[in-house]
Amino acid sequence: MERRMDARQLKIAAAQAALEHVSDGMRLGIGTGSTANEFVRLLAEKVHDGFRVQGVPTSEQTARLCMELGVPLFSLDELPELDLTIDGADELDGNLNLIKGGGGALLREKIVASASTRMIVIADESKVVETLGRFPLPIEVMPFGLASTRLAVERLAATLGLSGEIVQRPDRDGPYLTDGGHFILDASFGRIPDAEALANGLAAIAGVVEHGLFLHMADAAIIATAAGVRMLTAQNEQE
Numbered sequence: 552m553e554r555r556m557d558a559r560q561l562k563i564a565a566a567q568a569a570l571e572h573v574s575d576g577m578r579l580g581i582g583t584g585s586t587a588n589e590f591v592r593l594l595a596e597k598v599h600d601g602f603r604v605q606g607v608p609t610s611e612q613t614a615r616l617c618m619e620l621g622v623p624l625f626s627l628d629e630l631p632e633l634d635l636t637i638d639g640a641d642e643l644d645g646n647l648n649l650i651k652g653g654g655g656a657l658l659r660e661k662i663v664a665s666a667s668t669r670m671i672v673i674a675d676e677s678k679v680v681e682t683l684g685r686f687p688l689p690i691e692v693m694p695f696g697l698a699s700t701r702l703a704v705e706r707l708a709a710t711l712g713l714s715g716e717i718v719q720r721p722d723r724d725g726p727y728l729t730d731g732g733h734f735i736l737d738a739s740f741g742r743i744p745d746a747e748a749l750a751n752g753l754a755a756i757a758g759v760v761e762h763g764l765f766l767h768m769a770d771a772a773i774i775a776t777a778a779g780v781r782m783l784t785a786q787n788e789q790e
């Protein structure tokens with residue numbers, strides 16, 4: 552009888568496959584989130600067996616887990632150029648464009664991925680969509696001028712024919728604060744037919760620090776399905 556894999560097993564399968572792309576001595580960007588955490592756990596086992604990596608974490612949360620498990624860490628200033636970043640995603644399309652930031656780490660994730668020669672996304676098949684936007688788009692904004700920035704985002708959305716609620720992300724005791732001390736607006740646009748135009752428009756708003764559209768950044772995605780793991784690249788798809 553076929554045994555169905557649960558959500559955690561899918562994350563582990565994607566993380567395990569990603570590990571095969573990590574070579575001894577690599578300078579490695581390490582992502583944030585539950586899938587990236589599985590990668591850190593598997594990486595730590597290899598490190599204990601003598602495998603050498605120099606890790607740059609994309610969040611304080613990931614840094615804590617790496618330190619706990621003994622994965623050697625460096626700052627991006629110490630290692631400004633990285634060989635590979637392995638990170639999760641909230642959503643990805645067939646062109647490997649992503650929505651990230653569900654875990655609040657989008658700014659550091661984007662900086663680390665941009666400093667890397669390659670970025671590989673690890674995810675389960677539920678994250679794959681035809682058109683980005685089912686997952687609310689995280690937009691990291693300055694606390695100063697929040698109302699004006701939100702208005703500018705709403706106006707931009709309207710010019711692009713996008714509608715939907717834009718809510719400030721809450722935390723337990725107040726607004727959610729990123730590692731950089733910024734707020735996050737989550738924009739439920741539903742479907743983003745022109746992600747390029749939205750990304751450009753958001754980047755041009757003064758109070759927007761960064762947004763969760765990662766366009767043309769990922770080189771490959773490892774997608775875990777109940778039937779096995781498959782690799783997606785921007786041009787082709789292989790089992």
Ligand SMILES: O=C(CO)[C@H](O)[C@H](O)COP(=O)(O)O
Nearest residue numbers: 584585586639652653654656
């Ligand atoms: O962008 C992220 C954090 O900012 C994560 O990669 C994204 O939220 C996916 O997380 P998970 O693997 O827990 O689904």
